[in-house]
Amino acid sequence: MVMHEDLTKLASASVTVNSRKITVVIGLAIIFLVILDLLVTRQVLPYTTDVETTLFIATVVVGYGFGSWILLGYTRRVSEEIRAKSRFINVLHWTVTLTQFTLFGILLIILFSGTKTGFLASSVFAISSALATFIMGVIAFKFFTWYKLSYSKNFTILFYGFAALTLALSIAEDASTKLLMVQVVYEDTPEGVPTGSSFLYEASEKYSGEIIRKEVNGDTTTLLILPDSNKEYYNLLNSTVLPIAFVFRWIASTMLLRNSYQKIGKLSLFFWIILSLPLILYLVGKMPGFFSGESLSGVDEPYRYFFRILFRTGTIAGNILFGLAFFMVARKMSSSKLRDYLILTGIGDTIVGIALSTSALEPTYGVAGHSLVLLSSYLFSIGFYLSAISLSQDSSLRKSIRKSMVDVIDNIGTAQMEQQLRARILKIVQKEKQTLEKETGGVSQEVSETELREYMDLVAEERKHSTVFGGK
Secondary structure: HHHHHHHHHHHHHHHHHHHHHHHHHHHHHHHHHHHHHHHHHHOOOOHHHHHHHHHHHHHHHHHHHHHHHHHHHHHHHHHHHHHHHHHHHHHHHHHHHHHHHHHHHHHHHEEEEEEEHHHHHHHHHHOOOOHHHHHHHHHHHHHHHHHOOOOOEEEEHHHHHHHHHHHHHHHHHHHHHHHHOOOOEEEEEOOOOOOOOEEEEEOOOOOOEEEEEEEEEEEEEEEEEHHHHHHHHHHHHHHHHHOOOOOHHHHHHHHHHHHHHHHOOOOOHHHHHHHHHHHHHHHHHHOHHHHOOOOOOOOOHHHHHHHHHEEEHHHHHHHHHHHHHHHHHHHHOHHHHOOOOOOHHHHHHHHHHHHHHOOOOOOHHHHHHHHHHHHHHHHHHHHHHHHHHHHHHOOHHHHOOOOOOOHHHHHHHHHHHHHHHHHHHHHHHOOOHHHHHHHHHOOOOOHHHHHHHHHHHHHHHHOOOOOOOOOO
């Protein structure tokens, strides 16, 4: 009987490892596709109609088809126990799943219809951006809550809070500027003009603005126009919000890696050069865009491509670094559950910044690649949240984390436990208050925030000397 149970556990562990490997491979495949989408929409790689069609099919089939099926299925399995206890997490999971496959259906319609899909593409862009903004906003709130409740005040948690908040603002800003400030103009296509599409970024006196993109399709030519009246605000928002988010993510990821490895030994200069290189490339490549926007109109033509290369290289390398930080931390985890959660976080953190940088003004593969911000935001957020919930409920896990010296993971778990404890104390206080009111005929005394905090401090002090709460 014991041997049968051991074999069952061994088989289950083998299935988990295989599922994890498949999840990582699928995550890498989606990352590769989104990088291609980014480089093509941003005119770093050359493109033709065949390239656009191939990219669109691959992104839809892999990113939204079996890729989402595998990633969301894996998330469903590893979160099953916690979702059974948390209605919010369960509702969020199924909302994201339903939305993701709804977007998959819409993109299939765009793929097979071929024309007159501007409204559908905008709908995919808007829906994914709105839900991704909400999810990143929720996890930002959780980060700030964890930091506030954490007794050690780990600044890595604080900077991840700022990173998540500014990412939420970046997703919302990108969608609002593209959908509200850019105008769509349709013209009749002159005879003999070949079909095709291209990003122009050319000034137009006829339309009193800048022609961002031109698409010739049969009898109709579609122009995306940025009016001169919107140009200043458009360039300002696009040149500030996302770079701020990138800097906060770089700081948080660097602190996480430093936190994980500084106790092993002194970090070398080479280590810091590798960490700093993506940020340097990003900021140097972005510098002209602070003054001239995405068109780089203030830069001489021979240098535009050079700055574009630097900026996009920094973008891709930086986001790979951000995700890699979680994979490296996951390797140090003895808990299989925490490795699962951190792998999901790493995949999401890598994809979200690259997808967000892909231009959704391209209505096929661009929209498909960009709208993966929804899936990636969810993976990033749910991975972190599941880690916190799991640690808050399992004292043996907290002990193993302390031994592995990954303080930030321990801090969020402890802070989540404090929040749960606070909720229980408030519930007890409320119950006692109602009892006292019955006994005294309606006379009772409110418990102040200071008194509640003092009681929490007392519990925390007791926890340090108690094995029940995972103390040392």
